[in-house]
Amino acid sequence: MDSARRRYIESCPVGCSAPLEEIDLVLPEGPLLRCPECGQLVSQCGETEYVRSIARWNTSTGTLPGSESAARHEQLSTRRLRKMLALLGKPPQEVQLLDVGCSSGAFLMTARKMGFDVQGVEASARASETARLAGLKVFTGVLESARFPDASFDAATLIELIEHLRDPRVLLTECRRILKPGGVLLISTPNAASWTARVMGRRWHGFSLSVMGGHISFFNARSIVVIAQRCGFETVLTETRNVRFFERGQCPAAVHAAAKIVSELLNWPARLLGRGHDLLAYLRKL
Numbered sequence: 001m002d003s004a005r006r007r008y009i010e011s012c013p014v015g016c017s018a019p020l021e022e023i024d025l026v027l028p029e030g031p032l033l034r035c036p037e038c039g040q041l042v043s044q045c046g047e048t049e050y051v052r053s054i055a056r057w058n059t060s061t062g063t064l065p066g067s068e069s070a071a072r073h074e075q076l077s078t079r080r081l082r083k084m085l086a087l088l089g090k091p092p093q094e095v096q097l098l099d100v101g102c103s104s105g106a107f108l109m110t111a112r113k114m115g116f117d118v119q120g121v122e123a124s125a126r127a128s129e130t131a132r133l134a135g136l137k138v139f140t141g142v143l144e145s146a147r148f149p150d151a152s153f154d155a156a157t158l159i160e161l162i163e164h165l166r167d168p169r170v171l172l173t174e175c176r177r178i179l180k181p182g183g184v185l186l187i188s189t190p191n192a193a194s195w196t197a198r199v200m201g202r203r204w205h206g207f208s209l210s211v212m213g214g215h216i217s218f219f220n221a222r223s224i225v226v227i228a229q230r231c232g233f234e235t236v237l238t239e240t241r242n243v244r245f246f247e248r249g250q251c252p253a254a255v256h257a258a259a260k261i262v263s264e265l266l267n268w269p270a271r272l273l274g275r276g277h278d279l280l281a282y283l284r285k286l
């Protein structure tokens with residue numbers, strides 16, 4: 001293969017040895033690749049395209065929710081944080097939490113309000129500066145460069161981050177090192193085995209390199225459990241949530257409204273069957 005067009009990801013990011021196989025779902029970057037062992041899907045994008053696509057996150061607003069979705073975002077974050085507390089068996093005041101890829105700090109602000117002792121790590125200089133202006137302690141760079149001492153944190157979170165990485169095992173291994181024994185790691189990522197992904201196929205936003213700024217590696221409930229185990233974590237709980245068939249603006253308003261009703265009806269069965277759009281894994285350091 002021409003070196004300029006070399007794939008950014010060459011083997012299964014979960015660490016399987018089987019060669020990746022092309023499937024018949026074709027993105028602008030080429031057909032998706034699938035790992036026959038864990039079902040992980042991988043983009044064929046090149047490094048230049050990847051670097052260009054992630055530049056969109058280097059903004060001062062980062063992933064701060066707009067006023068229309070701020071309440072929902074806070075409710076969602078609170079639910080996740082409460083679940084982590086239940087797993088740790090501690091009150092928030094006794095939990096040191098690190099959010100890796102914290103962007104402008106929305107999740108950390110919710111955690112701080114609940115009483116957690118919080119810190120963040122964020123590669124984007126502009127987004128991390130916004131978080132610091134809000135009074136948050138945030139390191140600009142990647143987690144490995146922050147050089148936290150061993151066993152520094154009770155809990156860590158990777159929210160919508162691992163789908164952007166070529167080698168997520170490096171990050172998970174570093175998370176394990178900085179967690180205390182029994183520490184909890186929460187990973188959230190879009191579910192490539194969701195009904196939404198199945199129905200929308202190549203039009204699914206989760207697969208879009210440009211819309212989602214660098215999505216290149218697509219997990220399912222099985223591949224999350226496998227990577228967790230390979231990096232020294234026990235999977236305590238996985239869950240999937242939500243069914244979405246169209247993003248607003250992708251179809252006429254009436255179709256969007258009808259699709260929304262159908263989606264609401266499908267939410268419960270999707271959760272029961274692990275086919276929801278958002279995949280969450282609560283892991284414990286072994």
Ligand SMILES: [Zn+2]
Pocket residue numbers: 012013014015016035036037038039040
């Ligand atoms: Zn694999």
